[in-house]
Amino acid sequence: MSGPNRQEAPQPGRQRSYWLREALAAEPDDPPREAPQSGSCDVVVIGGGYTGLWTAYFLTEQDPGIRIAILEQDICGGGPSGRNGGFVHGWWDQLPLLEELHGPDRALEVASEADASVDGIRAFCDRHGVDAWFRRAGYLRVSASVAQDGDGDDAVAACRRLGVGDELIPLSPDEVRERCASPAFRGGVLMPNAATIQPARLARGLRRVLLDRGVAVHEGTRATGIAVDGAVVVRAGDLRFRADQAVLAVNAWAAGWPRHRSSLVAWGSYMVLTEPAPEALERIGWTGGEAIADSRFTVHYFRTTPDGRVAFGAGVGAAGYGGRIGASFERDGHAVGRAIAGLRRLLPELAGTAVTEAWGGPIDVSPDRLPIIGATHGGRVHHAHGYSGNGVGPAHLAGRILAARVGGSDDPVGRLAIVDRAVRRFPPEPIRYVGARVVREALIRRDEVSDRERRPGPIVRLLVRLPRLLGYRLGPARTGGPD
Numbered sequence: 001m002s003g004p005n006r007q008e009a010p011q012p013g014r015q016r017s018y019w020l021r022e023a024l025a026a027e028p029d030d031p032p033r034e035a036p037q038s039g040s041c042d043v044v045v046i047g048g049g050y051t052g053l054w055t056a057y058f059l060t061e062q063d064p065g066i067r068i069a070i071l072e073q074d075i076c077g078g079g080p081s082g083r084n085g086g087f088v089h090g091w092w093d094q095l096p097l098l099e100e101l102h103g104p105d106r107a108l109e110v111a112s113e114a115d116a117s118v119d120g121i122r123a124f125c126d127r128h129g130v131d132a133w134f135r136r137a138g139y140l141r142v143s144a145s146v147a148q149d150g151d152g153d154d155a156v157a158a159c160r161r162l163g164v165g166d167e168l169i170p171l172s173p174d175e176v177r178e179r180c181a182s183p184a185f186r187g188g189v190l191m192p193n194a195a196t197i198q199p200a201r202l203a204r205g206l207r208r209v210l211l212d213r214g215v216a217v218h219e220g221t222r223a224t225g226i227a228v229d230g231a232v233v234v235r236a237g238d239l240r241f242r243a244d245q246a247v248l249a250v251n252a253w254a255a256g257w258p259r260h261r262s263s264l265v266a267w268g269s270y271m272v273l274t275e276p277a278p279e280a281l282e283r284i285g286w287t288g289g290e291a292i293a294d295s296r297f298t299v300h301y302f303r304t305t306p307d308g309r310v311a312f313g314a315g316v317g318a319a320g321y322g323g324r325i326g327a328s329f330e331r332d333g334h335a336v337g338r339a340i341a342g343l344r345r346l347l348p349e350l351a352g353t354a355v356t357e358a359w360g361g362p363i364d365v366s367p368d369r370l371p372i373i374g375a376t377h378g379g380r381v382h383h384a385h386g387y388s389g390n391g392v393g394p395a396h397l398a399g400r401i402l403a404a405r406v407g408g409s410d411d412p413v414g415r416l417a418i419v420d421r422a423v424r425r426f427p428p429e430p431i432r433y434v435g436a437r438v439v440r441e442a443l444i445r446r447d448e449v450s451d452r453e454r455r456p457g458p459i460v461r462l463l464v465r466l467p468r469l470l471g472y473r474l475g476p477a478r479t480g481g482p483d
Contacts, residue, residue, distance in 0.1 A: 022200070046226075048071075048203075049079050050203060051398050054395055057206060059407055072220070075220070085271065091394075108164070116397075150187075155189065170188075176188045231244065250385070252266040264365065264386055270335040273356060276307045278308030283349055312342065315389055318335075329360055365389070371391075445460050446464045
């Protein structure tokens with residue numbers, strides 16, 4: 001047993017995430033493959049994460065003979081698809097926002113399709129023999145301070161009003177602690193139809209299935225530009241890939257691409273992983289496998305693994321400048337320290353359990369925290385990004401949408417209200433970077449002060465409200481408790 005005062009500071013960025021290393025160790029070696037060459041195909045997909053992989057998968061479902069090339073600058077799963085918390089759930093907690101933007105009927109349509117991704121991912125894993133550790137155990141959003149109390153009330157009320165009350169269930173403090181007996185937990189809401197996965201295993205499983213279907217997956221191939229001149233031409237160094245259509249599926253890296261820079265801000269999120277501690281989990285009753293998050297804006301999110309580890313994340317990383325994804329997204333030791341502090345506060349029963357792993361990565365934050373899905377270049381280049389830290393399930397939905405639009409399918413999913421919608425743009429650099437850094441730090445400080453049941457200072461209170469005053473749906477939507 002590790003001592004409670006053991007020094008714990010695993011350094012992020014020295015190796016790939018635990019998820020990806022574990023997934024790579026579990027898969028057979030690839031046979032040698034030829035280096036990519038310039039050529040023609042039907043569709044070029046830029047990005048080998050969930051969005052690009054799901055789009056290619058659904059395109060091959062529609063047309064098994066379609067010629068697809070995927071260009072991935074690293075390896076499939078090397079980005080956020082192999083680093084995230086592995087939460088799989090829909091948007092029932094976003095129903096008030098969806099209703100405000102699109103009205104009740106279209107909001108329900110969007111939320112129902114997002115919810116279908118939970119079963120869709122499970123069905124994919126079952127059909128193709130992908131052991132992604134899929135476990136349906138619900139998503140529990142808790143209050144962990146007075147300032148967080150009542151955070152889910154509006155969503156619960158919207159679900160009841162629109163006839164889907166069973167999708168989001170309020171829990172009393174005692175009911176929350178029956179699932180995980182943290183002394184910090186107060187009330188909460190439960191989304192029953194939710195699961196956890198091993199995220200990198202899902203990404204690598206998608207890659208294997210696509211290779212078996214004849215999709216050309218070019219890892220280590222960085223796309224550097226797109227042009228439309230009769231055909232869509234995607235540049236990758238000296239290579240040129242010509243296609244009828246292209247899909248830009250690069251997540252936070254879209255903040256560095258023309259036409260998308262002003263629609264995204266890239267922020268860092270970090271995760272830590274403990275050594276196995278099944279006895280501690282038994283003592284607090286957290287044995288059901290629930291995915292849990294608190295109600296901070298810079299959210300803490302955490303889940304267990306089959307061998308009794310706790311993977312704990314925190315959205316406390318810095319913002320990037322000009323869309324560049326640099327070292328601050330992978331090597332921020334201060335962000336790791338903040339994640340560990342959150343782990344120790346919320347799960348004190350694990351005080352003697354060592355933290356053995358740490359990693360970070362970017363999240364792509366949109367102005368209203370919903371994905372941006374559409375097309376440019378006269379409808380020839382399609383895109384989906386802006387998942388704002390909740391991309392596992394929504395990327396599956398985005399893949400369905402993009403495949404319907406690229407393939408000309410009459411599937412109504414391609415006409416959902418979240419497609420081709422107008423969003424408020426972020427200001428240009430350097431205003432965007434300075435504003436994001438200042439507001440980001442104010443949000444973190446507001447959350448940390450509220451965790452101690454104290455009132456943030458007037459400057460912090462003003463800064464965290466500033467995005468909403470300017471028309472962005474970022475920062476706390478309501479104030480309460482010590483704020």
